[in-house]
Amino acid sequence: MSEQNSTAGRGRRRLSRRRAITLAGVGVAGVAGVAxxxxxxxxxxxxxAAYDGAAGAVPFHGEHQAGIxxxxxxxxxxxxxxxxxxxxxxxxxxxxxxxxxxxxxxGGKDAGVIGAVGxxxxxxxxxxxxxxxxxxxxxxxxxxxxxxxxxDAQGRDxxxxxxxxxxxxxxxxxxxxxxxxxxxxxxxxxxxxxxxDPQVAVHAIRNLARIGxxxxxxxxxxxxxxxxxxTSRDQATPRNLFGFKDGTANLKAEDAGLLREQLWAQPDDxxxxxxxGSYLVTRKIxxxxxxxxxxxxxxxxxxxxxxxxxxxxxxRREEFDEPDFAAKGDDGQPVIAxxxxxxxxxxxxxxxxxxxxxxxxxxxxxxGLGRLDAGLFFMAYQRDPRRQFVPIQTQLxxxxxxxxxxxxxxxxxxxxxPGVRDAADWWGRALFS
Amino acid sequence: MSEQNSTAGRGRRRLSRRRAITLAGVGVAGVAGVAxxxxxxxxxxxxxAAYDGAAGAVPFHGEHQAGIxxxxxxxxxxxxxxxxxxxxxxxxxxxxxxxxxxxxxxGGKDAGVIGAVGxxxxxxxxxxxxxxxxxxxxxxxxxxxxxxxxxDAQGRDxxxxxxxxxxxxxxxxxxxxxxxxxxxxxxxxxxxxxxxDPQVAVHAIRNLARIGxxxxxxxxxxxxxxxxxxTSRDQATPRNLFGFKDGTANLKAEDAGLLREQLWAQPDDxxxxxxxGSYLVTRKIxxxxxxxxxxxxxxxxxxxxxxxxxxxxxxRREEFDEPDFAAKGDDGQPVIAxxxxxxxxxxxxxxxxxxxxxxxxxxxxxxGLGRLDAGLFFMAYQRDPRRQFVPIQTQLxxxxxxxxxxxxxxxxxxxxxPGVRDAADWWGRALFS
Numbered sequence: 001m002s003e004q005n006s007t008a009g010r011g012r013r014r015l016s017r018r019r020a021i022t023l024a025g026v027g028v029a030g031v032a033g034v035a036x037x038x039x040x041x042x043x044x045x046x047x048x049a050a051y052d053g054a055a056g057a058v059p060f061h062g063e064h065q066a067g068i069x070x071x072x073x074x075x076x077x078x079x080x081x082x083x084x085x086x087x088x089x090x091x092x093x094x095x096x097x098x099x100x101x102x103x104x105x106x107g108g109k110d111a112g113v114i115g116a117v118g119x120x121x122x123x124x125x126x127x128x129x130x131x132x133x134x135x136x137x138x139x140x141x142x143x144x145x146x147x148x149x150x151x152d153a154q155g156r157d158x159x160x161x162x163x164x165x166x167x168x169x170x171x172x173x174x175x176x177x178x179x180x181x182x183x184x185x186x187x188x189x190x191x192x193x194x195x196x197d198p199q200v201a202v203h204a205i206r207n208l209a210r211i212g213x214x215x216x217x218x219x220x221x222x223x224x225x226x227x228x229x230x231t232s233r234d235q236a237t238p239r240n241l242f243g244f245k246d247g248t249a250n251l252k253a254e255d256a257g258l259l260r261e262q263l264w265a266q267p268d269d270x271x272x273x274x275x276x277g278s279y280l281v282t283r284k285i286x287x288x289x290x291x292x293x294x295x296x297x298x299x300x301x302x303x304x305x306x307x308x309x310x311x312x313x314x315x316r317r318e319e320f321d322e323p324d325f326a327a328k329g330d331d332g333q334p335v336i337a338x339x340x341x342x343x344x345x346x347x348x349x350x351x352x353x354x355x356x357x358x359x360x361x362x363x364x365x366x367x368g369l370g371r372l373d374a375g376l377f378f379m380a381y382q383r384d385p386r387r388q389f390v391p392i393q394t395q396l397x398x399x400x401x402x403x404x405x406x407x408x409x410x411x412x413x414x415x416x417x418p419g420v421r422d423a424a425d426w427w428g429r430a431l432f433s
Numbered sequence: 434m435s436e437q438n439s440t441a442g443r444g445r446r447r448l449s450r451r452r453a454i455t456l457a458g459v460g461v462a463g464v465a466g467v468a469x470x471x472x473x474x475x476x477x478x479x480x481x482a483a484y485d486g487a488a489g490a491v492p493f494h495g496e497h498q499a500g501i502x503x504x505x506x507x508x509x510x511x512x513x514x515x516x517x518x519x520x521x522x523x524x525x526x527x528x529x530x531x532x533x534x535x536x537x538x539x540g541g542k543d544a545g546v547i548g549a550v551g552x553x554x555x556x557x558x559x560x561x562x563x564x565x566x567x568x569x570x571x572x573x574x575x576x577x578x579x580x581x582x583x584x585d586a587q588g589r590d591x592x593x594x595x596x597x598x599x600x601x602x603x604x605x606x607x608x609x610x611x612x613x614x615x616x617x618x619x620x621x622x623x624x625x626x627x628x629x630d631p632q633v634a635v636h637a638i639r640n641l642a643r644i645g646x647x648x649x650x651x652x653x654x655x656x657x658x659x660x661x662x663x664t665s666r667d668q669a670t671p672r673n674l675f676g677f678k679d680g681t682a683n684l685k686a687e688d689a690g691l692l693r694e695q696l697w698a699q700p701d702d703x704x705x706x707x708x709x710g711s712y713l714v715t716r717k718i719x720x721x722x723x724x725x726x727x728x729x730x731x732x733x734x735x736x737x738x739x740x741x742x743x744x745x746x747x748x749r750r751e752e753f754d755e756p757d758f759a760a761k762g763d764d765g766q767p768v769i770a771x772x773x774x775x776x777x778x779x780x781x782x783x784x785x786x787x788x789x790x791x792x793x794x795x796x797x798x799x800x801g802l803g804r805l806d807a808g809l810f811f812m813a814y815q816r817d818p819r820r821q822f823v824p825i826q827t828q829l830x831x832x833x834x835x836x837x838x839x840x841x842x843x844x845x846x847x848x849x850x851p852g853v854r855d856a857a858d859w860w861g862r863a864l865f866s
Contacts, residue, residue, distance in 0.1 A: 075631075075658075077796065082803075122729040128722070129676020129741055130659075130794075133669070183801060198508075198631075199659035202674075202796050206805060210726045217803030223656075223796055225508075226563075226632035236566070241635075243562020289561070293643045296555040308562055361563075363510065363635050363656055364797065368616060370515075370650030372639060 051108070054196045055135035060106045062419040063276055064264065067140030068356065068381050069253035071232040073194040076224035076360040077201040078282065078377065079209070080187025080412060081216035083149065088159045092432050094215040098143070098191075098208055099426040108136035111207035128210065131203035139195040141204055143427045144280050144414025147171060149188040164431060166271040168279060168384045169415045175397035177408065184220040184284065184410040192280070192379070194358075198223065220410070222284065224360025224377045231358060237311060237319065241287050241361050241374055242405075244304050245311030248319055249346065251356040262354050262383055265418075269384070273430035276418030278381045281389045284362070284410035287375035292405050303401045305342030313342060325349075339401040345392060353388040355380040375406075385413060484541070487629045488568035493539045495852040496709055497697065500573030501789065501814050502686035504665040506627040509657035509793040510634040511715065511810065512642070513620025513845060514649035516582065521592045525865050527648040531576070531624075531641055532859035541569035544640035561643065564636035572628040574637055576860045577713050577847025580604060582621040597864060599704040601712060601817045602848045608830035610841065617653040617717065617843040625713070625812070627791075631656065653843070655717065657793025657810045664791060670744060670752065674720050674794050674807055675838075677737050678744030681752055682779065684789040695787050695816055698851075702817070706863035709851030711814045714822045717795070717843035720808035725838050736834045738775030746775060758782075772834040778825060786821040788813040808839075818846060 051057070054074075058066050083091060101111045112126025150165035152158050191208055193201040202223075209218055229247025230237050233254050240246040251258055260266065265274045292300070301307055305314055305323065313323035315335040325343055327335040336343050347354050358381065363374040382388040397403070417428060484490070487507075491499050516524060534544040545559025583598035585591050624641055626634040635656075642651055662680025663670050666687050673679040684691055693699065698707045725733070734740055738747055738756065746756035748768040756775055760768040769776050780787050791814065796807040815821040830836070850861060 079799070084803075122731060124727050125676075125730050125733075125741070127676075128674075128726055130672045130674055132672060132676070132742075184798075197659070199672075199794065202658075202794070202807070206674075206722065206726075206807075209805065210723070213723070213727075218799040218805060219803075221796070221799045221805065223798070225635075226630070239563045239565060239632075241561075241563055241639075243558075243560075243565070289639065290643070290646070293561055293639075294557050294646075297558050298555060300558075308558070309565070361632065361635075363654075365617075365656070366512070366651040366654045370517075370652075372642065372651060372654065374635070374639075 051135040055137055057108050057136035058106060058138050058140050060103045060420065061422055064419045065142045065277070065416060066106070066419070067142035067192055067194055068263070068278060068358070068416070069231055069259065070138070070140050070194070071235055071253070072230060072358055073138050073140070074196045074225065075194065075198040075201050076377065077193045077198070077205045077221065078224070078379070079191050079205050079221040080146070080219045081189040081191070081212065082219045083158070083188045083215065084217045085215045086158065090215050091159060092428070094212050095428045095432070096426045097211050099420055101207060101211055102141040102204070103420070103423070105204045105207065106136065106139045106141055111211070128203065128207055131200050134197055134200055137195040137197040137200040139193065139200050139204055142192040142416060144190040144192075144416040145428070145431070146187050146189065146412065146414050148186060161431060164271070164273060166274055166415055168269070168386055169413065170386065172281070172385070172411060172413055173390065173394070175393050175408070177397055177403055178411070179407050179409055180411050181409050186412055187219045189216060190280070190412065190414045198225070222362060222377050224362045226361045229357040229359055231356060240376055241289055242292055242300065242304070244300070244306060244308055245319060247357050248306070248311055249354075251354050258354065262388065263356050263381055265383055274415055274417060277416050278383065279385050280412075280414045280416050281380050281382070281385055282410070282412035283378040283408050285376045285378055286373070286407045286409050288405045288407070289374055290371050302337055303340060305336045305340030337401065339399050341396070341400055341402045344395050344400050350392050350395065353392055355382050355388055355392070381416070484568040488570055490541050490569035491539060491571050491573050493536045493853065494855055497852045498575045498710070498849060499539070499852070500575035500625055500627055501696070501711060501791070501849070502664055502692065503571070503573050503627070504668055504686070505663060505791055506571050506573070507629045507658065508627065508631040508634050509810065510626045510631070510638045510654065511657070511812070512624050512638050512654040513579070513652045514622045514624075514645065515652045516591070516621045516648065517650045518648045519591065521865075523648050524592060525861070527645050528861045528865070529859045530644050532853055534640060534644055535574040535637070536853070536856070538637045538640065539569065539572045539574055544644070561636065561640055564633050567630055567633055570628040570630040570633040572626065572633050572637055575625040575849060577623040577625075577849040578861070578864070579620050579622065579845065579847050581619060594864060597704070597706060599707055599848055601702070601819055602846065603819065605714070605818070605844060605846055606823065606827070608826050608841070610830055610836055611844070612840050612842055613844050614842050619845055620652045622649060623713070623845065623847045631658070655795060655810050657795045659794045662790040662792055664789060673809055674722055675725055675733065675737070677733070677739060677741055678752060680790050681739075681744055682787075684787050691787065695821065696789050696814055698816055707848055707850060710849050711816065712818050713845075713847045713849050714813050714815070714818055715843070715845035716811040716841050718809045718811055719806070719840045719842050721838045721840070722807055723804050735770050736773060738769045738773030770834065772832050774829070774833055774835045777828050777833050783825050783828065786825055788815050788821055788825070814849070
């Protein structure tokens with residue numbers, strides 16, 4: 001494939017040169033026209049100033065990475081990469097290039113110059129072009145490092161950072177019912193692109209992949225839509241593909257004290273380079289939606305522990321009312337069943353552990369067996385998965401009545417460094433310096 | 434699987450009955466609360482009146498089906514179904530139910546009642562719920578019939594309509610370079626759902642699949658975003674994943690004379706039931722975007738025949754300037770190359786044949802070889818594929834310089850009946866009556 005492309009590329013490049021000369025023959029005006037057009041595009045490429053709200057830009061620099069407590073955007077393109085070089089310097093150089101491109105793209109600019117670089121119309125464009133004319137759309141790009149970046153499957157210290165692997169970046173245990181597919185799990189690096197326009201999110205991931213050519217290779221990726229959890233009190237709670245409001249009890253941007261306690265890695269957590277960062281757990285959870293759709297409303301509400309309409313906990317009136325786990329019906333049975341999702345996932349049942357969930361619905365077409373291949377791409381940020389995701393999921397995997405409609409097919413765990421402070425800073429600086 | 438689910442379902446139903454009694458024991462107020470909540474949802478479910486513009490509703494009834502000349506919405510969920518019943522009456526009943534649900538959903542209502550049907554809280558909801566609270570989002574649902582609905586692969590007249598198969602619904606020929614996967618090609622029925630919110634499009638397809646349970650089975654489906662062709666002069670030309678404006682020369686809703694000539698089946702076309710309808714060709718075209726991204730701007734522009742920035746034909750200034758295919762450079766070579774996409778696809782090179790293109794970009798994750806699995810889900814409506822898509826694609830498949838970056842992996846051809854006239858009409862009435 002690569003050889004074939006390379007050959008085709010050579011033939012095409014010869015043609016390009018001939019045509020470049022032809023264009024020169026047509027007159028400098030012609031070539032200048034192309035260059036000016038490209039230049040104009042690049043200058044016009046600064047799309048941030050003209051837009052606000054859902055079309056506007058989210059600041060890239062800061063204490064924490066954007067895309068975590070940022071009010072959840074509508075669309076996701078998530079990608080996990082394998083690092084394919086053994087050269088630490090190349091990896092570092094790519095992370096620096098990525099950071100610069102991310103700052104540009106989240107700011108509403110192109111990833112790089114589209115037209116003739118230094119007057120060389122034969123160079124490939126430094127931006128792929130499909131986001132030209134589109135607003136910034138609140139694009140955020142959030143990077144994470146997987147355990148295999150520190151030490152590979154053979155135990156080798158690949159880039160001289162094995163000693164800096166955080167203890168909390170331990171492999172997740174096997175959970176009851178897990179049906180994980182290794183080829184869409186794990187990864188050395190991840191990038192979460194969220195935006196209100198999928199073309200903007202896809203453009204960003206694609207340009208990072210382009211920049212990383214020869215250094216990283218796409219391991220797996222996932223598109224999502226219709227965020228399933230709000231991360232701010234300004235957002236209404238959206239619905240998952242079971243038709244229920246999801247993430248009512250989510251950690252939210254406004255909960256400053258809880259965020260320190262439950263979201264951000266702290267100086268005394270033992271990993272200096274990660275202070276101000278967080279851990280991301282990803283789980284692709286296939287939903288058996290056809291089976292769910294045949295179950296009754298009462299059954300669905302008992303499994304979830306909330307009403308489908310308002311999202312109120314069973315026995316209560318409003319969505320944000322606290323569930324009353326002690327309430328019993330006349331028959332002595334709990335109003336919110338012992339195996340209901342809301343009970344098992346609730347902080348009260350998990351030593352107070354909470355998550356900042358940021359998942360998205362997905363539909364990957366159909367499964368060849370007449371069913372939609374659909375579900376939830378679960379993403380949750382937290383300070384320490386050993387005290388948060390792992391015990392919660394252990395509980396859910398064993399007892400959740402919803403499990404008969406779910407299958408976990410992919411899993412990932414990434415340490416997400418703190419924010420990029422300024423133009424001199426870059427993703428992973430504290431880790432690699 | 435189905436047995437397992439069925440068993441689980443039975444266990445759950447028993448639980449539901451017990452709990453329904455429990456709820457009854459809690460008091461009529463509790464049950465009434467659920468029912469009232471559901472009723473309120475259904476009434477609130479009429480979301481059309483509150484919204485306009487991109488969030489508003491597109492009329493369902495009319496001479497032609499919506500979703501063809503309707504200004505292209507931003508998101509697509511396309512699905513092809515196999516009919517799994519041999520019973521014509523069941524198929525007809527499903528088409529009638531589908532039509533009623535489609536009229537409701539495109540009008541901003543739920544597919545059916547969410548709560549207790551006739552006071553039976555144990556019935557599955559008649560809407561799956563994930564679009565509750567979302568605006569109509571210009572949802573359109575467009576149905577088509579494949580050749581295999583008329584006569585199956587064994588030549589059997591499945592539903593007594595073999596004699597009504599239009600001559601123009603002939604299998605497409607094999608084109609040079611085709612790499613079609615049968616499992617994601619063809620289909621007895623198709624539904625195109627377009628909307629400005631993917632959750633609304635997915636909700637519609639999912640509810641049609643739910644209604645069709647036992648009658649149809651999902652054969653394949655495709656999600657898309659960032660429409661690649663404008664279908665109205667009010668829309669700016671969007672960009673495909675090669676970063677170029679796509680569909681500049683598309684048939685548009687405003688071209689009344691051309692639409693009669695090139696889009697809508699006419700009374701003298703020989704198939705009465707299809708008059709006012711159209712033929713839809715679908716092609717899933719994988720793009721080798723990583724290879725494309727390594728090619729130079731000049732090369733990309735020569736392959737396309739347009740500039741990347743403005744979309745102007747090479748040698749001209751503005752996007753909508755007519756290409757000058759005769760223009761030559763000083764070296765005597767055509768300014769727009771003989772193997773450029775714009776030349777080969779242009780009506781002047783195809784006996785005037787044009788298409789109403791309505792394609793969408795897609796990214797299906799990655800391909801396991803380190804590349805994004807991405808490209809164009811091409812959809813084109815036309816009056817007669819034998820005189821339009823087939824000769825154009827024959828030409829392109831043989832000569833288009835772009836082919837080295839493309840691979841056609843799925844193909845479909847469907848006859849789309851005319852519009853549903855009123856509440857008594859239904860999809861396929863003229864065909865089955």
